[in-house]
Amino acid sequence: MSGRANVLFDAPGPRARLRNNALTLVAAIVLIGLAYFVYARFDERGQWRWEIWQPFVEADTWVNFIIPGLIGTLKAAALGAVFALLFGAVFGLARLSDHRWIRVPAGVVVEVFRAIPLLLLIFFVFYLAPSLFGGGDYTLMAVVIGLTLYNGSVLAEVVRAGVLSVPRGQSEAAYAIGLRKTGVMTLVLLPQAITAMMPAIVSQLVVLLKDTALGYIIAYVDLLNMGFKIIPANHFGSLVPAAIVIGIIYIGLNALLSALATWLERRSRRSRKTSARPVAPPTAIPSAAGPSLPD
Amino acid sequence: MNELIEYGPALWEGFVQNLKLSAVCAIMALVLGTVLVSMRVSPTPVLRAAGAAYVNIVRNTPLTLVLAFSALGLSDQVGLVFSDDPAINGFWLVALGLSLYTATFVCEALRAGINTVPFGQAEAARAIGLTFFQSLTLIILPQAFRAVVAPLGSVMIAMIKNTTVAVAAGYLADVAFVMKDTFDTTGVSIPIFLGIVVAFMAVTLPIGFLTGWLSRRLAVAR
Numbered sequence: 001m002s003g004r005a006n007v008l009f010d011a012p013g014p015r016a017r018l019r020n021n022a023l024t025l026v027a028a029i030v031l032i033g034l035a036y037f038v039y040a041r042f043d044e045r046g047q048w049r050w051e052i053w054q055p056f057v058e059a060d061t062w063v064n065f066i067i068p069g070l071i072g073t074l075k076a077a078a079l080g081a082v083f084a085l086l087f088g089a090v091f092g093l094a095r096l097s098d099h100r101w102i103r104v105p106a107g108v109v110v111e112v113f114r115a116i117p118l119l120l121l122i123f124f125v126f127y128l129a130p131s132l133f134g135g136g137d138y139t140l141m142a143v144v145i146g147l148t149l150y151n152g153s154v155l156a157e158v159v160r161a162g163v164l165s166v167p168r169g170q171s172e173a174a175y176a177i178g179l180r181k182t183g184v185m186t187l188v189l190l191p192q193a194i195t196a197m198m199p200a201i202v203s204q205l206v207v208l209l210k211d212t213a214l215g216y217i218i219a220y221v222d223l224l225n226m227g228f229k230i231i232p233a234n235h236f237g238s239l240v241p242a243a244i245v246i247g248i249i250y251i252g253l254n255a256l257l258s259a260l261a262t263w264l265e266r267r268s269r270r271s272r273k274t275s276a277r278p279v280a281p282p283t284a285i286p287s288a289a290g291p292s293l294p295d
Numbered sequence: 296m297n298e299l300i301e302y303g304p305a306l307w308e309g310f311v312q313n314l315k316l317s318a319v320c321a322i323m324a325l326v327l328g329t330v331l332v333s334m335r336v337s338p339t340p341v342l343r344a345a346g347a348a349y350v351n352i353v354r355n356t357p358l359t360l361v362l363a364f365s366a367l368g369l370s371d372q373v374g375l376v377f378s379d380d381p382a383i384n385g386f387w388l389v390a391l392g393l394s395l396y397t398a399t400f401v402c403e404a405l406r407a408g409i410n411t412v413p414f415g416q417a418e419a420a421r422a423i424g425l426t427f428f429q430s431l432t433l434i435i436l437p438q439a440f441r442a443v444v445a446p447l448g449s450v451m452i453a454m455i456k457n458t459t460v461a462v463a464a465g466y467l468a469d470v471a472f473v474m475k476d477t478f479d480t481t482g483v484s485i486p487i488f489l490g491i492v493v494a495f496m497a498v499t500l501p502i503g504f505l506t507g508w509l510s511r512r513l514a515v516a517r
Binding site: 013016020023024027028031041042045047112115116117118119123124127128131140206210211212213214216217221224227228237239241246247250251254255258 | 355483
């Protein structure tokens with residue numbers, strides 16, 4: 001990807017090199033200036049004082065706040081991921097059904113839940129649950145159900161695209177040797193489709209992990225809530241340091257998952273276990289294909 | 296149904312805030328995203344690195360964190376204040392955070408678009424003596440934009456849905472907050488929820504269709 005961008009400019013000659021060096025210098029000065037401006041502004045407001053950063057080198061803060069918060073985030077993400085995968089598998093396959101009365105309702109469900117802003121869904125479940133089940137703490141449930149319905153709908157599309165990406169000849173051959181519909185799906189199509197879907201599924205899980213942070217708004221005790229509400233309440237003025245620390249944790253987690261997705265994609269691209277091409281991640285751009293040409 | 300009619304005007308006022316936020320963020324995110332993608336393909340390593348670092352950091356941060364930080368961190372702690380009126384200040388903090396966040400997705404979409412422009416185009420641009428900036432603005436970006444109209448539409452739809460997260464920045468006027476506030480008094484109300492969902496779909500579905508249609512119309516025939 002980055003290799004191709006280089007075609008925009010030639011190997012620089014002496015004048016271009018001079019110009020590039022000048023540009024580099026100017027850019028560096030501007031960026032350093034910007035960074036210094038931010039640093040100075042924070043400094044002026046006393047955000048680099050040791051007292052407010054000190055809690056983060058103490059084990060107590062980690063044991064009592066950050067790690068429990070991280071567990072809350074991971075718990076919501078793990079539950080959401082499992083249910084979303086189930087939801088996605090069921091509705092993705094239902095959309096491929098030969099029966100119209102299964103295919104159409106499944107399609108409507110998937111399209112509607114994909115179009116609803118996730119936060120509204122979470123609010124709705126959060127207020128609906130007490131009137132159905134009585135009082136209690138429904139924050140985790142609201143987050144998990146919201147994540148399941150939204151990400152499940154996106155994953156349903158991934159599943160559908162994955163199954164459709166297996167070449168027609170595979171299912172034709174399977175029917176030819178006498179397999180029934182269930183056999184074709186479970187023995188031939190799905191095993192190949194899953195390899196093709198893996199990268200897209202993992203990138204969607206990154207989105208799911210990021211979206212667990214919405215739980216903060218309904219006071220679910222996750223990493224974000226610890227960072228923005230509970231740590232500043234216990235260590236006065238530590239909001240900015242806490243935000244930076246938990247930001248790094250989120251970025252690290254997501255970067256790890258993204259790296260896994262890239263690795264899986266590269267692996268499945270050269271895999272010979274499947275004849276299907278990898279499915280493009282739903283959040284990423286249907287890029288490499290480019291504009292669809294009239295055919 | 297009665298609740299929807301009774302609280303309709305208040306909810307509509309909230310939804311108008313979401314629309315206003317969307318309009319402001321769409322413009323700022325598109326401009327900033329274009330600047331970022333220009334940085335990422337520029338011949339200057341410092342700019343390339345800065346663009347890549349920004350995109351990878353912001354894209355992997357939850358939007359809730361970005362918005363909460365812009366209100367609680369930047370505004371309350373660091374003193375970034377747009378206006379003394381908390382409503383106006385909140386609006387611009389959300390607009391700032393959401394634009395900074397969405398710009399990274401615009402940048403990635405455009406970068407994918409640049410990759411669809413064939414080598415020959417950039418080579419021809421160089422051959423007739425265009426500088427990097429000229430070939431980017433006259434040859435590459437126009438074709439890249441046309442290639443990613445549909446993905447940019449998806450980014451914009453996601454951004455419109457994300458305006459509901461404004462609550463995280465303490466901006467208590469958008470439709471998500473009005474809905475929550477209404478539920479606090481009336482209890483959960485299915486008509487109100489469905490009404491808001493329909494309102495969002497009435498905005499996002501046409502954008503999806505429009506950008507899909509545009510992308511077919513504008514596709515560069517190769």
